[in-house]
Amino acid sequence: MLSEFPSDKIIVSCDKCGMRKQYDRDAMVRAGGDRTLALLLDAIVARIGCTRTNTFNIYDRCGAKYEELVRLLGMSTSHRAPDR
């Protein structure tokens, strides 16, 4: 959920259109209520995503993603068992 995001700043960026936005997590929760990260990303894309985004072709959607989330989650899962 949004309130459990591992950073107080949420950065959303898209490699396709170069969009990059930073949000304050707590302000987002206060403004729109708590919700899943997937729903939040949908809402962000709908507002500021690629202009070529259309909802009837999921393969041509805005490439927006949570920029920090990959790094933050990567740090917490960085010690996996080595391959044998």
Ligand SMILES: [Zn+2]
């Ligand atoms: Zn985009």
